[in-house]
Amino acid sequence: MSTPRQLAARRQLLRRLGLITPSMLVLAVFLVAPLAIMLLVSFLQPGDYGGVKWGQYSAEAYINFLYERDLDDSLVFNTDYLGIFQRSLGLAVMTTLGCLLIGFPTALYLALQSEKKRNLLLFLVTVPFWTNLLVRVYAWILLLRNGGLIDSGLGLIGLGDGALGILYSDAAVMIGLLYTFLPFMVLPIYTSLEKLDWRLVEAAFDLGANRFQALKRIILPLALPGMLAGTTLVFIPALGNYIIPELLGGGKALMIGNLVQLQFGSAHNWPLGSALAFALFSLVLLALLFNGLRQRRSTEVRI
Amino acid sequence: MNLQGPLWRFTGVRPAAWVFFAFLYVPILVLVALSFNSGQSATLWQGFSLKWYSVVANDAEILRAAKNSLIVATLATLISTCLATLAALGMHGPRFRGQGAIQGVLGLPLLVPDIVCAVAILMFFAFIGLKLSLLTILIAHIVFCTPFAYLPIRARLQGMDPRLLEAAADLYASPWRAFWRISFPLLLPGILSGAMLAFIISMDDFVITYFVAGAGSTTLPIYIFSSIRMGISPKINAISTIMLLISIAFVALSYYIGQRKR
Numbered sequence: 039m040s041t042p043r044q045l046a047a048r049r050q051l052l053r054r055l056g057l058i059t060p061s062m063l064v065l066a067v068f069l070v071a072p073l074a075i076m077l078l079v080s081f082l083q084p085g086d087y088g089g090v091k092w093g094q095y096s097a098e099a100y101i102n103f104l105y106e107r108d109l110d111d112s113l114v115f116n117t118d119y120l121g122i123f124q125r126s127l128g129l130a131v132m133t134t135l136g137c138l139l140i141g142f143p144t145a146l147y148l149a150l151q152s153e154k155k156r157n158l159l160l161f162l163v164t165v166p167f168w169t170n171l172l173v174r175v176y177a178w179i180l181l182l183r184n185g186g187l188i189d190s191g192l193g194l195i196g197l198g199d200g201a202l203g204i205l206y207s208d209a210a211v212m213i214g215l216l217y218t219f220l221p222f223m224v225l226p227i228y229t230s231l232e233k234l235d236w237r238l239v240e241a242a243f244d245l246g247a248n249r250f251q252a253l254k255r256i257i258l259p260l261a262l263p264g265m266l267a268g269t270t271l272v273f274i275p276a277l278g279n280y281i282i283p284e285l286l287g288g289g290k291a292l293m294i295g296n297l298v299q300l301q302f303g304s305a306h307n308w309p310l311g312s313a314l315a316f317a318l319f320s321l322v323l324l325a326l327l328f329n330g331l332r333q334r335r336s337t338e339v340r341i
Numbered sequence: 342m343n344l345q346g347p348l349w350r351f352t353g354v355r356p357a358a359w360v361f362f363a364f365l366y367v368p369i370l371v372l373v374a375l376s377f378n379s380g381q382s383a384t385l386w387q388g389f390s391l392k393w394y395s396v397v398a399n400d401a402e403i404l405r406a407a408k409n410s411l412i413v414a415t416l417a418t419l420i421s422t423c424l425a426t427l428a429a430l431g432m433h434g435p436r437f438r439g440q441g442a443i444q445g446v447l448g449l450p451l452l453v454p455d456i457v458c459a460v461a462i463l464m465f466f467a468f469i470g471l472k473l474s475l476l477t478i479l480i481a482h483i484v485f486c487t488p489f490a491y492l493p494i495r496a497r498l499q500g501m502d503p504r505l506l507e508a509a510a511d512l513y514a515s516p517w518r519a520f521w522r523i524s525f526p527l528l529l530p531g532i533l534s535g536a537m538l539a540f541i542i543s544m545d546d547f548v549i550t551y552f553v554a555g556a557g558s559t560t561l562p563i564y565i566f567s568s569i570r571m572g573i574s575p576k577i578n579a580i581s582t583i584m585l586l587i588s589i590a591f592v593a594l595s596y597y598i599g600q601r602k603r
Contacts, residue, residue, distance in 0.1 A: 050434075051437055053431075053516070054430075054431040054432075054434060054437070055431065056431070057427045057428065057430050057431030058427070058428050058431035058432065058443060060424050060427055060428075061424040061425065061427065061428040061447065061487055061491075062428075062443060062446060064424060064483060064484065064487070065446050065447065065449065065450070065484060065487065066446065068462065068465070068480055068481070068483075068484045069446075069449060069450060069453070069458070069461070069462070069484050070446065070449070071465065072461035072462050072464065072465035073453070073457075073461050075461070075464060075465055075468065076457075076460065076461040076464060079464060089467065140357055140360065140361055140364075141361075143351075143353060143354045143357030143358065144357055144358045144361040146351060146354050147354045147355055147357065147358035148358070150349055150351075150354070159362075161592070161596060162362065162365070162366075163365075164592065165588075165589060165592055166365060166369075168541055168588045168589070168591055168592045169369075169545075169584070169585055169588040169589070170544075170545045170562060170565075170581075170584050170585075170588065171545065171547065172547055172562055172565045172566055172569070172581075173372070173565070173581040173584055173585060174368065174369065176372070176565070176569055176573070176577060176581055177368035177369055177371060177372040177581070178368055179569065179573060180368075180371060180372060180375065180383060180384055180573060180578075181368055181371060183384070183573070185384070186384050187371060187384060190384075217364065217365070217368070220361065220364070220365065221365075224361070249351055249352070253351060274452075274454070275454070277454070278454030278455070278456055278457065280455070280456045280548050281547060281548065281566075285566075285569060285570075294456075295454070295456040295548075298456050298457070298460060299456065299460075302460055302463065302552070308464065311460055312460070312464070315456065315457040315460050315461070316457075318454055318456070318457055319453060319454065319457050322452065322453075322454055323452075326452065
């Protein structure tokens, strides 16, 4: 027998589930199902003009990752795709390190300002979040291209010769990634520094620590959660980025995102595209898992 | 606490911050300045003029793209904010079994890289035979706007005093009446900032839109992308500046709402 209280609780739960259902339906049909289909497609044979051949399962897409089929059907080791994964990982790691290097001092500077100035500066950090990524990347094309502003500026002081050659290279992609994701690093680090009890630092000074020691022994460890959060926020979107390598890399400095797009465009190989997309998603999940474990461990240590 | 004084000046911190802000803003300022260039060149300054703005304002293709963007962003914002508000209300309260999984699905669009999301949704539309059009763009936008709208509303709900709703129930208010008289007015700032976030995210999205847009359903970011690929031009400078100004107006508005809340 249910007591009236239990009945009321059940009615309450049903009402809450009713409120959640519409969004769950939309996300299940238009995101979870497509992702599941993508996983399935990665094990199918490609159709002749795009699409797939249903019912013909194979691991060909994943084999294509590492090997190429020769004319006589023998497998030849091929590092093309692996090389692009490696470049993407390398660029994402470099971007993350660069963001940490510039982001941490910037966040520390913000945290040490008076409240009024701090609010203004924080506002300035958040503006790029709201502005279109294409527009910001385009601004860099204006600066970096041959005969562009940096090039002609260098020419004026007698250093450039009108052929800067940065645009459409790994360096340009790197600048673009760094530029795009820096605010994602500054804000979480600032958030953890803002909560920091500065009396601890003062105590360290009183006990004869110099600034470097205070920074290393107190501020850096306490800013670590913010740095980890920032690392995730920078690394994941940098790894899967499509726009920046496309526009600043000029189709030469490919990253995983461009490779995925190619399979759905000119290459007409949906299974390979799905396999590549799934590999990218797995890398992202791994990064999240790693971060989650690190965070759990660091809270355990504090308790 | 007073953090001034020579002891608090960490060497290199101030220059790093200056480098950061210069890095962030110099490209944007250069772009804005060059949009007022009178010449044909996108990078060579030849004098002040508003010529390129009138070119943009009279370009039928740009206006059509802007109209498409506005239609999609408005509808996606309305629908995703409604979905997110309902979900946030449902998620509020004592934990139930399976709530973690629901939370995970709600946050999923934030985890999936946009290129992965794009190709998955594209294949889904192809397999169910839905022709690519503004409708497919709208569906995709609702999917990735929902978590952005959800987060501020959920945060606002968590800060709400539960005793207010208990008091309403004690006074025999129906849940419907309690929602409109108590929860909704208190949630409104959260709903507004969620909606603004969704609107901007939708207006700015390129990658997912690019994949699920049919012929003739060009949005503003798609237009900009294809123009950049054809080569830089002062016209792109002008339209980029307009988009920048719209975004900055939005930040200022959200900042204002945030200030009033306090």
